[in-house]
Amino acid sequence: MKLSSRAYELYQVFGQSGCPVCRLVEQSVHAFIEGLMYEYVNEPATHFAVRDARGFCTTHAWHALEQINASALGIALLYEGVVRHLLEDMGKVEPDGGRRQIAQAAQALASRGPCPICTHRDSTETHLLRNLLEHLAQDDFAAAFGASEGLCLPHLRQALQVNVPIRAKTHLLALQQTIWRRLQRDLAEFVRKSDYQFADEALGEEADSPRRAIQSLAGAKGLR
Numbered sequence: 001m002k003l004s005s006r007a008y009e010l011y012q013v014f015g016q017s018g019c020p021v022c023r024l025v026e027q028s029v030h031a032f033i034e035g036l037m038y039e040y041v042n043e044p045a046t047h048f049a050v051r052d053a054r055g056f057c058t059t060h061a062w063h064a065l066e067q068i069n070a071s072a073l074g075i076a077l078l079y080e081g082v083v084r085h086l087l088e089d090m091g092k093v094e095p096d097g098g099r100r101q102i103a104q105a106a107q108a109l110a111s112r113g114p115c116p117i118c119t120h121r122d123s124t125e126t127h128l129l130r131n132l133l134e135h136l137a138q139d140d141f142a143a144a145f146g147a148s149e150g151l152c153l154p155h156l157r158q159a160l161q162v163n164v165p166i167r168a169k170t171h172l173l174a175l176q177q178t179i180w181r182r183l184q185r186d187l188a189e190f191v192r193k194s195d196y197q198f199a200d201e202a203l204g205e206e207a208d209s210p211r212r213a214i215q216s217l218a219g220a221k222g223l224r
């Protein structure tokens with residue numbers, strides 16, 4: 001099997017729970033935010049992007065505050081600039097000011113660019129999906145994907161937008177359908193065994209099917 005480094009990363013997480021793309025994107029986003037907090041915090045380009053976005057989006061702002069160790073100084077450095085520019089662009093609003101002051105303030109409150117962490121997430125997703133699609137022609141890789149929990153619905157939708165040959169997309173869809181048929185059968189079995197008449201039957205493969213169903217249809221928690 002000949003795999004790119006991204007495809008190899010995917011191959012390694014096929015055996016783990018949940019959507020493999022979600023799993024790798026989560027790791028990549030976390031590392032990216034850590035980088036923003038520690039290493040690149042003094043780089044003007046990052047400051048500009050964060051200012052233009054008027055801070056990180058809600059998901060990523062809370063991620064930075066709550067899941068990155070000792071992020072307080074990094075946040076203070078970035079957000080001092082965000083708040084300073086917000087105030088400058090709003091202009092001084094007088095308590096008895098007029099319509100024009102409201103208009104200027106309203107314009108200043110709008111974001112002028114995307115959250116830089118969302119941008120990183122989007123490009124990582126596209127890159128991973130492209131690598132997944134491009135390697136399905138290799139039997140071992142396709143078989144390992146087929147045995148995984150498959151892509152989540154948001155990532156499957158996104159995969160169909162990637163610019164690759166049609167054959168790669170139909171192959172992906174066929175594999176995903178097999179995965180979802182397995183899921184559907186397990187869910188039905190879970191429901192059947194929940195009936196008191198069958199309560200003495202031990203749970204098998206279907207035991208974690210409710211968790212798989214949520215992960216498969218919604219994608220990983222906190223990714224968007």
Ligand SMILES: [Zn+2]
Binds near residue numbers: 021155
């Ligand atoms: Zn996913």
Ligand SMILES: [Zn+2]
Binds near residue numbers: 058
């Ligand atoms: Zn974001």
